[in-house]
Amino acid sequence: MTCKDAEKLIPLFLDDDLDNRDLSDFLYHMDNCAECKEELTIQFLVKVGMKRLEDGNTFNLKRELEGLLSDAGRRLKVRQSLVLLSYVLEGCVVVLAATAFVLNLFL
Known part of the structure; x- marks a missing residue:
């Protein structure tokens, strides 16, 4: 992924x-590109920080952004696990269907 992407x-x-896929590539890029992480920090500050200031809330943007990145990584792993599980379940359905077909031939 390029910085522009x-x-x-x-x-x-x-x-x-x-x-x-985009989330995985994005998180990897952010872990390895200080310039893009700085841009992410700026946009996060503008989007979230300004809202917090308007609401009069106190906040620690650095900690919140790190938490957001960490949560995104955990969510990505869960989503990837669910995709893998769906493939396994599809395989089980195919095996069961084939087994049922073969059993019907012999019964």
């Missing part, structure tokens, strides 16, 4: 609107 995905990330 990552920067385009920042608003989608902040809205939790990335698919598994």
Whole structure:
């Protein structure tokens, strides 16, 4: 993923609107690119920080952003596990259907 690609995905990330592949690539890029992480921090500050200031709430943006990135990583792992589970279940259905077909031939 290029920096330009990552920067385009920042608003989608902040809205939790990335698919598994884009989220995985985005998180990897953020872990390895200080410039893009700085841009993410700025956009996070503008989006979340300004809202918090308007509401009069106190906050620690650095901790919140790190939490957001960490939560996104955990959600990605869960989503990837669910995709893998769906493949396993589809395989089981195919095996069961084939078994039922073979049993019907012999009965």
